[in-house]
Amino acid sequence: xxxxxxxxxxxxxxxxxxxxxxxxxxxxxxxxxxxxxxxxxxxxxxxxxxxxxxxxxxxxxxxxxxxxxxxxxxxxxxxxxxx
Numbered sequence: 001x002x003x004x005x006x007x008x009x010x011x012x013x014x015x016x017x018x019x020x021x022x023x024x025x026x027x028x029x030x031x032x033x034x035x036x037x038x039x040x041x042x043x044x045x046x047x048x049x050x051x052x053x054x055x056x057x058x059x060x061x062x063x064x065x066x067x068x069x070x071x072x073x074x075x076x077x078x079x080x081x082x083x
Contacts, residue, residue, distance in 0.1 A: 023031070062069065
């Protein structure tokens with residue numbers, strides 16, 4: 001009984017695959033436009049994602065190490081310069 005169910009599922013999958021490959025010109029054009037739009041949106045949002053991630057990392061560092069950052073800035077601005 002399970003073997004016949006397996007063969008039925010396999011034949012259903014084969015029918016679905018066959019039906020998926022049949023696309024008319026309008027469906028192909030819609031698919032191409034969708035893919036181009038999708039890739040364009042991903043490429044356009046990558047800089048925003050990088051800026052957001054950098055901001056999160058900066059915020060977490062500033063909130064976890066305020067004393068060390070303060071000491072570093074004081075040493076940078078008020079340290080004796082070699083002359």
